[in-house]
Amino acid sequence: MARQPMLKFVNIGRDMPEKRDANVRNHDFHEIYAEYAEAKAAEQASRCSQCGVPYCQTHCPLHNNIPDWLRMTAMGRLKEAYELSQATNTFPEICGRICPQDRLCEGNCVIETAGHGTVTIGAVEKYITDTAWENGWVEEIVPMAARGESVGIIGAGPGGLAAADVLRRAGVQVTVYDRHDRAGGLMTYGIPSFKLEKDVVMRRVAQLERAGVEFVLNCNVGVDLSFQAIRGQHDAVLLATGVYKSRELTGPGAGAKGIVRALDYLTASNRIGFGDEVEAFENGTLNAAGKRVVVIGGGDTAMDCVRTAIRQGATSVKCLYRRDRANMPGSQREVANAEEEGVEFVWLAAPKGFGGDPVSGVMVQKMRLGAPDVTGRQSPEPIDGADYVEPADLVIKALGFEPEDLPTLWEEEALPVTRWGTIKADFQTGATELPDVFAVGDIVRGASLVVWAIKDGREAAAAILAGFDAQASQVAAQ
Template identity: 60%
Template sequence: MSRKMLQFTHLHQRQPDKRGAAERRKDFGEISTAFGVPQAGEQASRCEQCGIPFCSIHCPLGNNVPDWLMLVAQDRLEEAYAVSSSTNTFPEICGRICPQDRLCEGNCVLEQSLHGNVTIGAVEKHITETAFTEGWVRPVLPGAESGRSVGIVGGGPAGLAAAEALRRKGHAVTVYDRHDRMGGLLIYGIPGFKLEKDVVERRIRLLAESGVRFETGVEIGGTVTFAELRRRHDAVLIATGVYKAKPLGIAGSELPGVHAALDYLIAQNRRDLGETVAELNAAGKNVVVIGGGDTAMDCVRTAIRQGARSVKCLYRRDRANMPGSKREVAHAEEEGVEFVWMAAPEAIAGKDKAEGVKAVRMHLGMADASGRQSPVAIEGSGFTLASDMVIAALGFDPEDVPALFAEPGLKVSKWSTVETDVALMTSLDGVFAAGDIVRGASLVVWAIKDGRDAAESIHRYVSAKSAQAAE
């Protein structure tokens, strides 16, 4: 049925139903059920069809959100998928893991007018899952082959988005990754309760059917030299992401029982993929996660599902200043996580292994350069949280890519991110970079945008080389 738009005056916002906390604590399946056709159409019809669509403006990909909401309201789902996928390589992934409350939904005019935002992420997921079910999602098959080849280092969201865009242009594409599977953090870093692995693997199979070649277990600078990679291809894209954990920088952080967040999450994701992984299990332990971002939320919610005795999240600011998604915080609280706000770690207690986290209470002082109030320790307020498993989730830094690749000519910033020009070309001719390795640890949706932008620049570069060769 075709629905009129602007139905927010009598239709209340409705999110997809969530499984109960007691049930979802027992497994790593996604916590929300999908919208049915009537619910998706009704929620889409709430859209105000703004003249200035702030939802699109605040989407890194510039998704044409009002357009595909209108098409969903009119039950024109195939057209809605065409519009959605025209700007987003992986709408089924963004619909699940984007922090919509900080991006499109958080800037929806209805949210600002207290009517409750349109549930954009849930509708996006509905569109794409319907498209897969109906067979509307097909491999990219270029009209003609260009005769040019591109090598991509890194099989995460930036690399895969670039691969799809370049294959669409007819270029031969090979993606290299040091892990045994493609997907990067989509596979290894994000827990199944946010993004089930078969969703990612389904998209990778489509890319393979499009002709993208995947080579796993390849260490650039080891298995293959960077110089050899450049000889193989007309252009190279570095899309390695950032994996090096930021250090705790406190006494006792090297004790057994103190773990980096990504190591912990990778272990569980490997279990979800069917591997036998004995280490890094929180079952029966008192867990303290240090940090306040989305990775910290992934860790605390993983520990709950592993059967931890207790799970606490230690964060030095208050709830309002937490960088992680408010929805993720709410989900964690529902599942039994305890938040220790306004407290910072001073040391890890213990002699031979971690036995607790020594912390101090904080108050918020003057604003820093970013405008956020800086946390200041309250003298004499120290306390200890008993813990035999401590997880550091303070974010990620880039690895030393020039050293890893044995390529000293590759310029990096003072933060070790790879430097590029406006076309995303590095200091080396024909070598481009995109995603977190350029911008620092960020969101998947930004990595997708960067990968697509890099693909456009690479296409122009190799096309110019073809034109020069033909002269």
């Protein structure tokens, strides 16, 4: 290996793993990117400039030690690279696949701002951990010592699972409650397999199960088991429910058959991928095959829906978004992938109403961008007389998610919420005003990213452990 393995961005260009041909991949649900070969991973990692102030690390919610594990990869020291990556990230192979690196680490890479093209951080991260699994470097979770404390975690998504990992390694007894029949939350049922194949998630769940984490599935808290009962069984409770209430459409005909929620649609598709029988898919309600599909929204969930519809055999797939391409919230990388696969984007367009029942068309209001709103983004304004009807047999609402009313659903009015309905909790520790009750992830932040939920889960687990240790010290002092 050369004495100086890094700083090769001047001579070596950015090179992502090869993407499968769009006309092939749009017929299946396998991940679209091939894996790096070892030499290619080392080459791309060697482009890192090892800058004195690593903005990639600063802009990573987990503050992953990116420059160091890139250097280890460039030097062929992959096991050490994995150990560095795993030290700060519970699920690096998942973040490598689904994080919007273009908005986080890669979007703030120093050599990108210098015009050399960012380091392919996400692809290298994925490669490192996939290699670690293949080589048996991912060690079983072995608790440091058995502890008497018990923690109940409500929600088996990324925040809950990340907290379970930290707590179990410390020896705490952990029970995870979830309404679904499989753990993983949106990683299992919300994100399509072409972005995150499900064996990647199930492998981590199995690791936690082998470590002694107990999963109580098909458990709808507030119905099957009360929140108060869970509090009574554990020394601390962590809320990691996510946000699942879909924002709704308004306008004439918004309640017509054939207008469905994005999460229902994606969940049905993912269940089919598991081999489940899904009546709503079989009868066509949540199946795009042979249909003209219109997806309303511009975020990553909308991108998941349009790309799923293409794979299900829709005759056409169009995405309506009320702003332009530059102002959409979803990943530009995902938009490009969708366009390659046959999705048509209709910018500056909003639904005004719906015709037919079952739906046969979307009344579209053309828009223009006006003055900036309080966030600085230009607000869309309708253009008078610029309406038209977009034919549609299936309309998918991907307008974002809001928190459920947990205090009412769980009959716990003391559970503190913000004016947006999210749980009011300390952003560093996750502590709420209820004693020994913590909250993390989307139920605190609002709909956000998997990587932020992982960060929150890890930090709340550390705070819970610190609280247990403080209580033990007080008891010992008495």
